[in-house]
Amino acid sequence: MPRGLFPSAPVLVSRAWWFLCEYPVQVGVLGLMGSAPFAALLLFYVREAEEGHYFTGSVSEAMRPVALGLAGVYFARFPFRLALARWMAQTVSGAPASSVRALGWAVLHLPTSLFYGAVSTLGWFLGSVLIVPFSLSIQANLAFHRFAVTRETAWTAFRESSRIPAGGVGSQLLAVSGVLTLCGFLILWMAPAAALGLAEWTVKADVVGLQQVFGLRSPPWIAISFLFPLIGVDLLWTVAFGLLHVEWQNLTQGADLLGDLRKLEKEERTAGGIVASYNK
Amino acid sequence: MRLHFDDEDEDERILVCLRPPYRGFAVIPVHKCTCTSDQGYEQFYLMGLAQLYCKDHPDRAGxxxxxxxxxxxxxxxxxxxxxxxxxxPCLLRTVRQAPASRWRSWSAMGPAILFVPLAYAVLFLCLYGLAFLIAVIPKMQDFVESNFLTP
Structure with a gap:
């Protein structure tokens, strides 16, 4: 598996960060328009659930439609993600890129984005139990970019994305993203409480009111501390996959390098006329 | 993985050069590739091909x-x-099969109908479970404090 041909996951994440810094408006808007509304509604949902304090009878029934609606809102992010992939593809290739036109294009291809998004989501949930289905998420994330770049049909782009040897880099990206989210969560969760504690200890400031909001045991702040890094890392993850796909394209000009290598290996075994001396 | 040169028979080696001017799997002898001087060693991914012949004309070199x-x-x-x-054949197939860009998504309709409700259901169950957990945890805390922690 030619994983060494690709940049490592930390390099990709760092490139994604610089890409974000270079195009903050377009990447930020297209990236966050999808996930930020869901995150905001999720916070309200958590607050409602927390204020309920018990989960029987009418409270349970009241939460059910809210949960159904929230699950629906979650899927609104995927057209934006496809639009971001389209916009990235145009920008990287040097073609004139417009985020509005990319969004229009993504709306036109709504079934594709929903399909990839659903597979990605199932991959996340199943992968958190069985690990293996994470590959589905990696494949679906690459498929967004492949579909945006090529003229392939949605199903072909998805199928062909499994042939890109990015599983190793994708797994690395997953680990790096997890660590980044955890670090972001810990910093965001603990920093205000530490600052308030310091203010109380040093200048005897009255921080009781603020501690109820920003304290370590404040559920809203815990939820915010978790969601903000998650949204940011999700954005970096998307951009990093776009850059990974660009690497693959530059390397092979769209050809199936891995398939060709395997074919040559096979021919070496059967015909003996071709010497494939690599990966040593 | 790093593809590398075979040290023997340098002139006989054939490269698969991925850079201009031989962009896209052009099989060329080492000494003919003009991008070696400025692009360097890393730009090449040697497959160690001793010789390749045309798939349709076995007597002609590829x-x-x-x-x-x-x-x-x-x-x-x-x-x-x-x-x-x-x-x-591939060029013809590409030209014939190139779908109109507007209708490329139709192939996703079937899988979308299958996978989207499934993902939706899983997501709903997770959100509903989250609400349940958030509501139950304080109640459990109260229960533990009142039954086990109070003297």
């Missing part, structure tokens, strides 16, 4: 690999599109 099927093609059998080598 000049490249088709970007789509990977088959070796001779000069006559190859067509360069934007500098990238295609064999004739």
């Amino acid at each position: 000049i490249g690999l088709c970007v789509a099927c990977g088959a070796t093609v001779c000069d006559e059998c190859s067509t360069r599109v934007d500098g990238v080598i295609h064999c004739k």
Whole structure:
């Protein structure tokens, strides 16, 4: 598996960060328009659930439609993600890129984005139990970019994305993203409480009111501390996959390098006329 | 993985050069590739090909690999599109099968109908479970404090 041909996951994440810094408006808007509304509604949902304090009878029934609606809102992010992939593809290739036109294009291809998004989501949930289905998420994330770049049909782009040897880099990206989210969560969760504690200890400031909001045991702040890094890392993850796909394209000009290598290996075994001396 | 040169028979080695001017799996002898001097060693991914012959003309040496099927093609059998080598059947197939961009998503309709409700259901269950957990945890805390922690 030619994983060494690709940049490592930390390099990709760092490139994604610089890409974000270079195009903050377009990447930020297209990236966050999808996930930020869901995150905001999720916070309200958590607050409602927390204020309920018990989960029987009418409270349970009241939460059910809210949960159904929230699950629906979650899927609104995927057209934006496809639009971001389209916009990235145009920008990287040097073609004139417009985020509005990319969004229009993504709306036109709504079934594709929903399909990839659903597979990605199932991959996340199943992968958190069985690990293996994470590959589905990696494949679906690459498929967004492949579909945006090529003229392939949605199903072909998805199928062909499994042939890109990015599983190793994708797994690395997953680990790096997890660590980044955890670090972001810990910093965001603990920093205000530490600052308030310091203010109380040093200048005897009255921080009781603020501690109820920003304290370590404040559920809203815990939820915010978790969601903000998650949204940011999700954005970096998307951009990093776009850059990974660009690497693959530059390397092979769209050809199936891995398939060709395997074919040559096979021919070496059967015909003996071709010497494939690599990966040593 | 890093592809590398075989130290023997330097002139006989054939590269699969991925950079201009031989963009896209052009099989060329080492000494003919003009991008070695400035692009350097890392730009090449040697497959160690001793010799390749055209898939349709076994007596002719191949000049490249088709970007789509990977088959070796001779000069006559190859067509360069934007500098990238295609064999004739693949080129024809590409031209014939290139779908209208507006309708490319139709192939996703079936899988979307299958997977979206499934993902929706899983997501709903997770959100509902989250609400349940958030509501139950304080109640459990109260229960533990009142039954086990109070003297």
